[in-house]
Amino acid sequence: MLLYKYISESATGTETLINGKKYLYFAGTGYFQLNSHPEVVRAASEATLKFGIASATSRTISGTTPLLLEIESKASEFFDTEDAAYLPSGYLSNIAGLKALSDMDLFDVIFIDEGSHYCLTEGAMTVGKPIVSFKNRSIDDLKIKLEASLSSGQRPLIASDGMFPIWAKSAPLKAYLNLAEQYDGVIWIDDAHGVGILGENGRGSYEQAGLKSDRLYMGATLSKAFGAYGGIIPGNSEFISKIRSGSVMTGSNSPMHAAVAAGIKGMELVKSNPQMREKLWENAHYLKEGLNAIGINTDDNTRPIVAFAPGDVKSMTNIHQALMDEGVFIQFVKYRGSGDNGVLRIVVFSTHTKVQIDYLINKLGAILSALS
Numbered sequence: 001m002l003l004y005k006y007i008s009e010s011a012t013g014t015e016t017l018i019n020g021k022k023y024l025y026f027a028g029t030g031y032f033q034l035n036s037h038p039e040v041v042r043a044a045s046e047a048t049l050k051f052g053i054a055s056a057t058s059r060t061i062s063g064t065t066p067l068l069l070e071i072e073s074k075a076s077e078f079f080d081t082e083d084a085a086y087l088p089s090g091y092l093s094n095i096a097g098l099k100a101l102s103d104m105d106l107f108d109v110i111f112i113d114e115g116s117h118y119c120l121t122e123g124a125m126t127v128g129k130p131i132v133s134f135k136n137r138s139i140d141d142l143k144i145k146l147e148a149s150l151s152s153g154q155r156p157l158i159a160s161d162g163m164f165p166i167w168a169k170s171a172p173l174k175a176y177l178n179l180a181e182q183y184d185g186v187i188w189i190d191d192a193h194g195v196g197i198l199g200e201n202g203r204g205s206y207e208q209a210g211l212k213s214d215r216l217y218m219g220a221t222l223s224k225a226f227g228a229y230g231g232i233i234p235g236n237s238e239f240i241s242k243i244r245s246g247s248v249m250t251g252s253n254s255p256m257h258a259a260v261a262a263g264i265k266g267m268e269l270v271k272s273n274p275q276m277r278e279k280l281w282e283n284a285h286y287l288k289e290g291l292n293a294i295g296i297n298t299d300d301n302t303r304p305i306v307a308f309a310p311g312d313v314k315s316m317t318n319i320h321q322a323l324m325d326e327g328v329f330i331q332f333v334k335y336r337g338s339g340d341n342g343v344l345r346i347v348v349f350s351t352h353t354k355v356q357i358d359y360l361i362n363k364l365g366a367i368l369s370a371l372s
């Protein structure tokens, strides 16, 4: 498969220009389409005009700008934590977060969901402590592994994605937290996909699960629901100080000003427009009803993502291409959790209209019946 077969020649949104043709677009993670929201774009442009591209120095030298101070205070307000750190990417936030928890000596052994994102697995490896993996979202397997792998007095760090990217399933965080309490350990969530869309205030998986605990730590990204770029780690002051003084932050240039300004605006928009989340769920339900009607099983999943694997690589390639011929772009993707053949994956945004969703369903339904 050609790695970069599809080149986006416009901002990605409900309609996107790909390889010279305009498509109805149901892919990516821009759930509220904030990545092309005029206020986000304006904030990024103004920051670039004022500060240039980046500071060309690290935060600790003189790369800390008022924008960086603002984004961190906005993030701690958004997630309702004592403090927050902003990093150049969500990927790095997992590495920095796990290293800081290790520096604070909060655990002895890492127990990681085998379906966790690449950055979580790599973050775990950089820590240099024993790693034990457990079956995807399996509380029973985790219990067995904790029992078998911890010697007396050893404490676990239980690490997992909050919401898994391909199948959009949540980790059983409440059970993980109970186990962390039982063994005097902590949990770490990579909530790249949950933040902005899950929970009453968009704080993500932990809010949706109704959890708040000193044992719960998380990292996330601003590059999906918030329409910006960069990683975010909300948490208590001691932990955030460790992140700030850790090698990831002290050893890299301060992030691009445009990304920081976009992140501030993205968080403001998500916070002040809860109706975007309502619209997203309305569209997710509408999409699922339509997909069920054409025979695609969407499980009990009410998220704005639907993955399905109708047949082998050849059939999925054919379905994907047939949809493109009808002017609809969904993803045919191989990613963590998709299996070796990959899956077809549909993502709906709050900005899709019912007419656009109907068009996708009708075309997909016709393609599937022609193939059966």
Ligand SMILES: Cc1ncc(COP(=O)(O)O)c(C=O)c1O
Pocket (backbone or CB within 6 Å): 089, 090, 091, 092, 117, 119, 161, 165, 190, 192, 193, 220, 221, 222, 223, 230, 231
């Ligand atoms: C689950 C998960 N974690 C982390 C990341 C990395 O975030 P970022 O793109 O901000 O580096 C991604 C992908 O973007 C992801 O899907």
